[in-house]
Amino acid sequence: MENQQIKDLFIKFLNEFNEEKENSAWVQISTEFRNFWNNVIIDPKYGELNDSELDDIIRYLDHNAKGNTKDTISVAKAMISQGMWRRMFNDIHKIDDLRENMNKLFSSQDDSWRVKCINEIYKINKNNKNSLTGKVGNAINAMLFAFNPRDYISIISLNHRRKVIEYFNFNEGPDFDTEDQGSLVVKSNAAIIKGFREIGIENTPRIISEFLYSSYIKDHWIKDQDIISDVVPPSSSSENQDREALNRGQNIDDSLSLFYMEKHLEDFIIENWEKSEFGEKYDLIEKDGEIISQQYPTKIGPIDILAIDKKTGQYVVIELKKNQTSDDTVGQIARYMGWLEEQVTNGKSAKGIIIASKYDKRLFYALKKIKDVEVYLYRVDFKLKEFKE
Numbered sequence: 001m002e003n004q005q006i007k008d009l010f011i012k013f014l015n016e017f018n019e020e021k022e023n024s025a026w027v028q029i030s031t032e033f034r035n036f037w038n039n040v041i042i043d044p045k046y047g048e049l050n051d052s053e054l055d056d057i058i059r060y061l062d063h064n065a066k067g068n069t070k071d072t073i074s075v076a077k078a079m080i081s082q083g084m085w086r087r088m089f090n091d092i093h094k095i096d097d098l099r100e101n102m103n104k105l106f107s108s109q110d111d112s113w114r115v116k117c118i119n120e121i122y123k124i125n126k127n128n129k130n131s132l133t134g135k136v137g138n139a140i141n142a143m144l145f146a147f148n149p150r151d152y153i154s155i156i157s158l159n160h161r162r163k164v165i166e167y168f169n170f171n172e173g174p175d176f177d178t179e180d181q182g183s184l185v186v187k188s189n190a191a192i193i194k195g196f197r198e199i200g201i202e203n204t205p206r207i208i209s210e211f212l213y214s215s216y217i218k219d220h221w222i223k224d225q226d227i228i229s230d231v232v233p234p235s236s237s238s239e240n241q242d243r244e245a246l247n248r249g250q251n252i253d254d255s256l257s258l259f260y261m262e263k264h265l266e267d268f269i270i271e272n273w274e275k276s277e278f279g280e281k282y283d284l285i286e287k288d289g290e291i292i293s294q295q296y297p298t299k300i301g302p303i304d305i306l307a308i309d310k311k312t313g314q315y316v317v318i319e320l321k322k323n324q325t326s327d328d329t330v331g332q333i334a335r336y337m338g339w340l341e342e343q344v345t346n347g348k349s350a351k352g353i354i355i356a357s358k359y360d361k362r363l364f365y366a367l368k369k370i371k372d373v374e375v376y377l378y379r380v381d382f383k384l385k386e387f388k389e
Helices: 003-015 019-041 051-061 082-094 098-105 111-124 139-145 159-166 181-199 206-213 256-262 267-271 277-281 326-343 361-366
Strands: 282-284 294-296 305-310 315-320 352-358 374-376
Touching: 003 181, 019 051, 019 082, 019 098, 019 206, 019 282, 051 082, 051 139, 051 294, 082 098, 082 267, 082 277, 098 111, 098 139, 098 352, 139 181, 139 294, 159 181, 181 206, 267 305, 267 315, 277 282, 315 326, 326 374, 361 374
Parallel strands: 315 352, 352 374
Antiparallel strands: 282 305, 294 305, 305 315
């Protein structure tokens, strides 16, 4: 695509986008994130982190965070669960070397020093299961942007950055196949910003990022098949256990009395995966250091939870019967199983699991004609105990 074509598309994009509002919002959000970082995370005397205050910050970092809507201003879809974000910040807060290097990274203005800090962070965090140092760099890049949106793009996936750099033929990008993680993060950011400057687009990195994901240009550099993650069955070593997935609170029953405890059932299942019957039989799916099992994207809609049988490698579609009819639930899970068999497994059968609060006759009769679908009923126990010192 010629530079003038890109500029023309960018002008059309700006005509429909509130640039001033977006930039102003990120000035405020960045200030809040910096205050949180300086007053909470890097203060070793602060004590235990509160989930509520963490969730307020996570909403800015991850569009899929609890409480966000499609209109919420946030960095990007980070593919990291709410529980994992919490664990990540708690680890940074508690681990001295990790906290110090993260702080050096945020405060540095030198790219070579930033590269060193990132590589050291990946080294220190190697054995911590908190999604901070995934291969695609989502967490690091989301926080770098939130801390300083003037210097960083909000395209947080290194895979997407590579596609942008290659499509627009930008110079000075990293060698994505050979260079270290720090170089990939820092050089890819600089290459994209500089590339658009050379085209003649001088807007903030956030506006450039929004343009790249807009309908005007996105389909040129990213294809449909790139959005849908390709998955590879894990080995039998159970290396993908102890993982968590994306957060999405859901209303799953019409009963008001159950609403508040049921709405986070999907998250509860993921966060307690190892302790459950599911964790004994199935593995969650990971790609490039990021979990993709929860709200697994397909062209026909997101699967609530996609797992893999530890023994057979069979894909397992887990769907929650959320405020919908049994007929809708059965049709939905059959559709996802059929999609997997056609698009992913080369005809190998997939398994289905429906999780519901009750088992009705409609569900019973529908499943009599559908093979390989099981039903699990959940029960919510709630107890009160008097507190005495």
